[in-house]
Amino acid sequence: xxxxxxxxxxxxxxxxxxxxxxxxxxxxxxxxxxxxxxxxxxxxxxxxxxxxxxxxxxxxxxxxxxxxxxxxxxxxxxxxxxxxxxxxxxxxxxxxxxxxxxxxxxxxxxxxxxxxxxxxxxxxxxxxxxxxxxxxxxxxxxxxxxxxxxxxxxxxxxxxxxxxxxxxxxxxxxxxxxxxxxxxxxxxxxxxxxxxxxxxxxxxxxxxxxxxxxxxxxxxxxxxxxxxxxxxxxxxxxxxxxxxxxxxxxxxxxxxxxxxxxxxxxxxxxxxxxxxxxxxxxxxxxxxxxxxxxxxxxxxxxxxxxxxxxxxxxxxxxxxxxxxxxxxxxxxxxxxxxxxxxxxxxxxxxxxxxxxxxxxxxxxxxxxxxxxxxxxxxxxxxxxxxxxxxxxxxxxxxxxxxxxxxxxxxxxxxxxxxxxxxxxxxxxxxxxxxxxxxxxxxxxxxxxxxxxxxxxxxxxxxxxxxxxxxxxxxxxxxxxxxxxxxxxxxxxxxxxxxxxxxxxxxxxxxxxxxxxxxxxxxxxxxxxxxxxxxxxxxxxxxxxxxxxxxxxxxxxxxxxxxxxxxxxxxxxxxxxxxxxxxxxxxxxxxxxxxxxxxxxxxxxxxxxxxxxxxxxxxxxxxxxxxxxxxxxxxxxxxxxxxxxxxxxxxxxxxxxxxxxxxxxxxxxxxxxxxxxxxxxxxxxxxxxxxxxxxxxxxxxxxxxxxxxxxxxxxxxxxxxxxxxxxxxxxxxxxxxxxxxxxxxxxxxxxxxxxxxxxxxxxxxxxxxxxxxxx
Numbered sequence: 001x002x003x004x005x006x007x008x009x010x011x012x013x014x015x016x017x018x019x020x021x022x023x024x025x026x027x028x029x030x031x032x033x034x035x036x037x038x039x040x041x042x043x044x045x046x047x048x049x050x051x052x053x054x055x056x057x058x059x060x061x062x063x064x065x066x067x068x069x070x071x072x073x074x075x076x077x078x079x080x081x082x083x084x085x086x087x088x089x090x091x092x093x094x095x096x097x098x099x100x101x102x103x104x105x106x107x108x109x110x111x112x113x114x115x116x117x118x119x120x121x122x123x124x125x126x127x128x129x130x131x132x133x134x135x136x137x138x139x140x141x142x143x144x145x146x147x148x149x150x151x152x153x154x155x156x157x158x159x160x161x162x163x164x165x166x167x168x169x170x171x172x173x174x175x176x177x178x179x180x181x182x183x184x185x186x187x188x189x190x191x192x193x194x195x196x197x198x199x200x201x202x203x204x205x206x207x208x209x210x211x212x213x214x215x216x217x218x219x220x221x222x223x224x225x226x227x228x229x230x231x232x233x234x235x236x237x238x239x240x241x242x243x244x245x246x247x248x249x250x251x252x253x254x255x256x257x258x259x260x261x262x263x264x265x266x267x268x269x270x271x272x273x274x275x276x277x278x279x280x281x282x283x284x285x286x287x288x289x290x291x292x293x294x295x296x297x298x299x300x301x302x303x304x305x306x307x308x309x310x311x312x313x314x315x316x317x318x319x320x321x322x323x324x325x326x327x328x329x330x331x332x333x334x335x336x337x338x339x340x341x342x343x344x345x346x347x348x349x350x351x352x353x354x355x356x357x358x359x360x361x362x363x364x365x366x367x368x369x370x371x372x373x374x375x376x377x378x379x380x381x382x383x384x385x386x387x388x389x390x391x392x393x394x395x396x397x398x399x400x401x402x403x404x405x406x407x408x409x410x411x412x413x414x415x416x417x418x419x420x421x422x423x424x425x426x427x428x429x430x431x432x433x434x435x436x437x438x439x440x441x442x443x444x445x446x447x448x449x450x451x452x453x454x455x456x457x458x459x460x461x462x463x464x465x466x467x468x469x470x471x472x473x474x475x476x477x478x479x480x481x482x483x484x485x486x487x488x489x490x491x492x493x494x495x496x497x498x499x500x501x502x503x504x505x506x507x508x509x510x511x512x513x514x515x516x517x518x519x520x521x522x523x524x525x526x527x528x529x530x531x532x533x534x535x536x537x538x539x540x541x542x543x544x545x546x547x548x549x550x551x552x553x554x555x556x557x558x559x560x561x562x563x564x565x566x567x568x569x570x571x572x573x574x575x576x577x578x579x580x581x582x583x584x585x586x587x588x589x590x591x592x593x594x595x596x597x598x599x600x601x602x603x604x605x606x607x608x609x610x611x612x613x614x615x616x617x618x619x620x621x622x623x624x625x626x627x628x629x630x631x632x633x634x635x636x637x638x639x640x641x642x643x644x645x646x647x648x649x650x651x652x653x654x655x656x657x658x659x660x661x662x663x664x665x666x667x668x669x670x671x672x673x674x675x676x677x678x679x680x681x682x683x684x685x686x687x688x689x690x691x692x693x694x695x696x697x698x699x700x701x702x703x704x705x706x707x708x709x710x711x712x713x714x715x716x717x718x719x720x721x722x723x724x725x726x727x728x729x730x731x732x733x734x735x736x737x738x739x740x741x742x743x744x745x746x747x748x749x750x751x752x753x754x755x756x757x758x759x760x761x762x763x764x765x766x767x768x769x770x771x772x773x774x
Contacts, residue, residue: 007564011496011718014652018488018507019233019481030235031189031205032266041070043255043265044118046108046125047275048100051136051680052344053129055098055107062124063110068117073109073254080221084246085310086211089150092310092347094219094250100129101309102345103680104274106247111255111263119268134344134680138283138304141341149307149342150315155322155398155608158333163298167289171369175286176755177358179306180279180351180668181684183692184482186235187272190248191264192256198226200253205234206245207480208520213512215246216253224512227253232509234482238664239350241482242520243313244276273685277349278674280317281306284362294370294381299331301362304339308347314340316454317348317355319605323399323612324359327729328408328448329367329385330394344680350522353728356449357665360729361756364445364736372743372751377425378736379444383412387448400609405616405713408446411642412620416444418705419622419640428624432744437629440637441741444622445733449726450613451524452601458519459598459614461529465494465537466591469584471577473498473505478518479530480510484724485653486526490534492650493717497538499562500576515593524617524722527649529596531717537594548588549579600714615714617721618707619643621662621730623699625737629745632764634738636666639699641730646712646721658704658727665731667693669756670738738763746770 022028046063060072075082075095085092095107108125112118135141164170190204198220206212209229217224229249234241248265255263267275282305289298303321307314318338325336367385371378387403388394395403416422421444428440453459466474475494481487491505512518519529542562550557555570562568567579574582584590603610621641627634641662645654671691675684684690712719735758742752745767752766 007499007501010502011492011649012647013650015488015492015502015650017485017653018491029232030186031191031203034191034203036264037193037262039261041111041113041255041259041261041263042115042118043109043111043251043263044115044122045106045267045271045275046110046122047271048103048105048107048127050100050129050131051103052132052134053100054132055096055100056128056130058107059126060108062126063121066117066121066124068112068114069121070111070113070259073111073251077254077258078219080219084215084219084250086243086246086313087311087315089311092312094247104346104682106275109251109255111259115266136343136345136676136680138281138306138341138343141343142304146339147342148340149311150340152340153319153322153338153605153608155336156334157396157398157400160298160300160333160335163333164287164289164300167297168291169373170287170289171373172287173369173753175284175362175365177282177284177361178757179281179348179674180672181273181674181690182238182240182278182351183690184236184238184240187267187269188241188245188248188276189264189266190245190252191262192252193262194256194260198222200226200256201228201230202249202253203230204245204249205241206231206249207234207237207241207482207522208243209480209510209512210516210518211243211520212245212249216249219250220253220257228511228513230509230511231480234480237482238352239354239522240276242350242522244349270685273690274682275346277308277312277347279351279668280314280348280355280358282321282358286362286366288366288369290370292374294374294376294384296329296331296385298333299366301325301336302339303336304341306343306345306348307340308343308345310347312347312349314348317350319355319454321355321359323450323454324356325362326398327360327363328387328446329363330387331398334398336398345676352661352664353725354523356725357668357729360447361669361732361735364732368736368739369751372748379416379421382446399612401611401613403616407644407710408448408618411618411644411707412444412446415620415622415640415642418642419444421622424624438626439629439741439744440624440626441737441739442622442624443733443736443740444620445736447619447726447729449617449729451528451617451722452598452612452614453519453523453525454603454612456601456603459525459529459601460519461533461596462515462518463530463533463537463594464514465534465541465594467541467580469581471504471580473500474508475505475534476508476514477530477534478510478515479526480521482521484526484657485650486521486530488653489527489649490530493531494534494538497535497542498576500565524724524726526724527720528716528722529598531649532596533594535594535717536596537592540592540594541590544588545579545583548583548586552582552586615712615716615721617644617726619727619730621733623733623737625734625741627738627741627763629767632760632767634760634763636699636734638701639733640703642705642707643727643730644707644710644721645723646710646716647719648706649718649720651706654706654723655704657723659702661727662730663693663698665728666734669731669735670758673757673759742766742770
């Protein structure tokens, strides 16, 4: 008999990633590992050599005549629409026809019998340009007239002008916040195989299969039902594969259909970094009024973003930056404006946090300014400004959503105690008081992050579940696996629903053939949406099995209970396999399509009001650093984190997400610097020049805990909370600690106003500036 007292790998238990062993042994198959059929072609992009120019002539004869070249694709070869804009603004051509708008702008593709031949041939193009004026960053774009790629947003509540005028203290400032490259281990790739009639199947490394499907169909001029997109797994995504893969999928499909042969396109790392979008850099101008206790009375902020040459996802990214410009703090009177500026750089895109981190770091800068002005511990100022609840009226956001689940006070208080913050801060002050080359800093920063797509229609998901007559379960859902463990969590949910072992559930590749009209695996929503959709499918099949079991044994349905690998029907214990076989023989339908849509959310962008978020996730991080004031180099000595994931679906995977997000967030604010020269060329386009954190850069002591007492008040999957993006902002504690260490060189008399990233050069220059008196 199969009955067991303990099931393996159910919900809320530690379960290793379903592909963990395959990952570390190299047996996990990615797109580039798929065996290539005979006759497979390889494509490569030819790109512009100027950042802004009118195309006068383009001679590709040498490209076409190069060894191994099969042909060349330009805008003239597109049978459908020459556009892959994710928001339908028709501003992102596959290949431009008149103007290039950034250095490295793809203008054609070479198709050859080998990747090497295609790469070499792409260099032979002769293109003449009439060069046009450049605007490379937000301030230059603003000075050139401030062209916007999309409509700006304004959030406003209260009376800002009178509150600011009456404020006992007022500080204005500007902060520059750098971008970030996704640096996924697996770069962009698409592999298209033509089918009969209009059909084409594309395997790609994408977070958004449905969008890739629609874009390929749009470019080919065929209906979406002719295009199938498959994704088994990605080697990282972080938002960089939400819209940026549209171009690569379209090029591969165009070539496959034109020559009726399979085609693969995989840019090298340099081209991947120059031709695809990144995290938006921001310039934030802030004006904050506050009282003698450090309580904020008014905030006025303008968030100008380097969006690149098209809208891409810049609208929702800059919106979310405003949504998180309050972080965990209540602003009684507030006005926030976005400025999504057009620049002659690659079009920036989604990146973990989706604008939220830039908003949060701006909020922390204002808190820091207030603390230095008043001579207070920044943590004291943070606590004074935390959101409250309905009893004190301090629970309304700038976008008029009521914060109903506030636990930031408890999270911060627990971390303050567990990390021994007060004693350690005093030890840091004592150390710095002695002078010397090595200075220390410590900071404890909070996070409040809203969960849901701000585009309400994306908050839906589907699933497909089959139970075969041997009792094995086939699971498919609309989410994509990029190493985060989504498939593992969804399989745990299904196994838990049927009370069977995890190993009985087979997770299959994401494909538009099985679950249609899916949303991107983004906005931290993968488990929330797809987990509920999978549960819905499982419950449908369970209901049929219960009805059959009750009828076949002559008992009521409430006498049917699913136990570990067994179903109790009245007094009878029936193995799960046996019941499934019986149900099949009785012609019970053992397949179901599940569906879920997030309730309660709504958003009126024009009014700047609504409830864009279903709930909030909270967290806090305490970091201690040491800096060398002679070189600007630094180390992170210790980090303590307490993060809220509700009732965790899989604590060990969630801890891994928190740790990884923290390190990535720390990298964004410290070593990861994007740098363009005056000609608009990205010079940090490889690991040799773009520095992500190494294993040796992690905190020397790294303590991560989940808030096990937290339970989501909203009805999410098993009362869990999203974990993908919120912990990214925990890395801000390192940035704030570096600021304190720098401030010590002139006795904390002023806020150092570090811009991000705080590279060793910036830290050194800030130290020298403060030593010289400001």
